[in-house]
Each structure stands twice: as C-alpha cells, then as structure tokens.
Amino acid sequence: GESVGLHLPTLSVQEGDNSIINCAYSNSASDYFIWYKQESGKGPQFIIDIRSNMDKRQGQRVTVLLNKTVKHLSLQIAATQPGDSAVYFCAEAHPNQGGKLIFGQGTELSVKP
Amino acid sequence: GAGVSQSPSNKVTEKGKDVELRCDPISGHTALYWYRQSLGQGLEFLIYFQGNSAPDKSGLPSDRFSAERTGGSVSTLTIQRTQQEDSAVYLCASSVTLASDKQYFGPGTRLTVL
Numbered sequence: 001g002e003s004v005g006l007h008l009p010t011l012s013v014q015e016g017d018n019s020i021i022n023c024a025y026s027n028s029a030s031d032y033f034i035w036y037k038q039e040s041g042k043g044p045q046f047i048i049d050i051r052s053n054m055d056k057r058q059g060q061r062v063t064v065l066l067n068k069t070v071k072h073l074s075l076q077i078a079a080t081q082p083g084d085s086a087v088y089f090c091a092e093a094h095p096n097q098g099g100k101l102i103f104g105q106g107t108e109l110s111v112k113p
Numbered sequence: 114g115a116g117v118s119q120s121p122s123n124k125v126t127e128k129g130k131d132v133e134l135r136c137d138p139i140s141g142h143t144a145l146y147w148y149r150q151s152l153g154q155g156l157e158f159l160i161y162f163q164g165n166s167a168p169d170k171s172g173l174p175s176d177r178f179s180a181e182r183t184g185g186s187v188s189t190l191t192i193q194r195t196q197q198e199d200s201a202v203y204l205c206a207s208s209v210t211l212a213s214d215k216q217y218f219g220p221g222t223r224l225t226v227l
Contacts, residue, residue, distance in 0.1 A: 034215060046217065
C-alpha cells in the first residue's frame with residue numbers, strides 16, 4: 001500500500017554539524033509534504049512544509065528538499081543544537097483526501113555535545 | 114493565542130470500559146483531525162472533521178470507535194468496550210481549512226487499557 005518511510009531510524013550528530021534526515025514517499029499524486037518534530041511526551045511540532053510545485057524551501061536553520069523524480073524528501077538542519085534532539089516525522093497529503101496526513105515512522109535525532 | 118488542547122492528558126482504564134477523549138482546536142480552525150500513535154510508531158490517521166461533519170471515517174479501527182464535533186469547535190473521540198490494543202497516545206490536530214494546510218497538534222491523551 002501507499003506509505004511514507006524514512007531511510008534511517010536513528011541519526012547521531014555532533015553539535016554544530018549539519019543534519020540530514022531523509023524520507024521516501026510512494027504516492028506520486030501527493031502534493032503537500034510536511035516535517036514535524038516531536039519531543040518526548042509532547043505532540044508533533046510543525047517545522048516546515050513544501051508543496052509539490054516547489055523543490056526547495058528554507059526556514060530558519062532548516063531546509064526541505066523535494067525530489068519528485070525519485071519521490072524523496074529531506075530535511076536539513078544547519079548547525080545542529082542539543083535542543084534539536086527529537087524524533088522527526090515526514091508526512092504527505094493527497095489532494096483529494098481532505099488534508100489527512102500519512103506519516104512515516106520517524107527518525108530519532110541525537111545531538112552529541 | 115492558545116494552541117490545541119486535549120483532555121485528559123492521561124487516562125488509565127480497565128478493559129471493557131468506555132472512554133471519552135476531548136479536543137479543543139485552535140479558535141477559528143474549521144478542520145479537525147484525530148490520529149493515534151502507538152509506542153515508538155508514527156501517527157495513524159483516524160478521522161477528520163470539516164465543521165461538524167466527518168467526510169472521512171476510514172481510519173477508525175473498528176465500530177467501537179466514534180467521534181463527534183459540535184458547534185464547529187470541540188470534538189470528542191469515544192472508544193467503547195476498550196481493549197488492550199487500544200492503548201496509545203491519541204493526538205488531535207486542527208488547521209484553518211482542509212486540504213494541504215499545516216496542522217497544529219495538541220499534546221495528546223495517553224490511554225492505557227489494563
């Protein structure tokens with residue numbers, strides 16, 4: 001079935017380094033993608049989103065890249081900080097499904113001081 | 114302004130009991146979503162509302178699960194005759210409108226069925 005999955009379940013980086021979290025999606029009809037950060041015991045927190053008519057979008061210290069040819073999404077975090085340690089989820093939305101999000105399993109990012 | 118709120122934050126119940134989970138969306142948000150997150154897993158879509166109507170109930174796991182929304186605001190998710198496999202964190206989200214708009218999540222209700 002359709003799914004959104006992540007390449008790596010865990011990622012460990014050194015403080016100050018850049019982090020890249022990857023995500024593969026299977027439905028070429030998806031037109032909206034979103035990244036969330038979830039800290040332990042909390043609900044997911046919006047990070048950044050991108051629509052399918054774009055291939056790159058930048059926020060504060062974060063960049064999302066979308067490659068529709070290979071159905072790949074990535075989240076880049078610049079100068080990773082200890083406060084970035086969390087589980088990161090990508091999600092996709094289909095245009096005719098009322099905006100419901102299909103989530104991947106998540107990548108746990110651990111930042112070493 | 115206030116974000117999405119959910120109550121209770123934790124609920125422990127015995128197998129076979131009914132539970133009600135509440136979600137207060139962000140004021141003015143017309144779309145409301147319920148998701149379930151099992152331990153260490155991603156989020157699983159359950160149901161969404163546009164206003165008070167629920168066009169898509171496809172994610173509800175069984176007929177023991179139901180949800181309603183009144184006044185275009187507060188929503189309740191009811192689980193009847195709870196089972197141990199219902200144990201999870203139930204998350205609510207709201208967005209300004211349906212269809213490709215960012216969803217803001219509440220803190221969730223952790224349900225434990227003994």
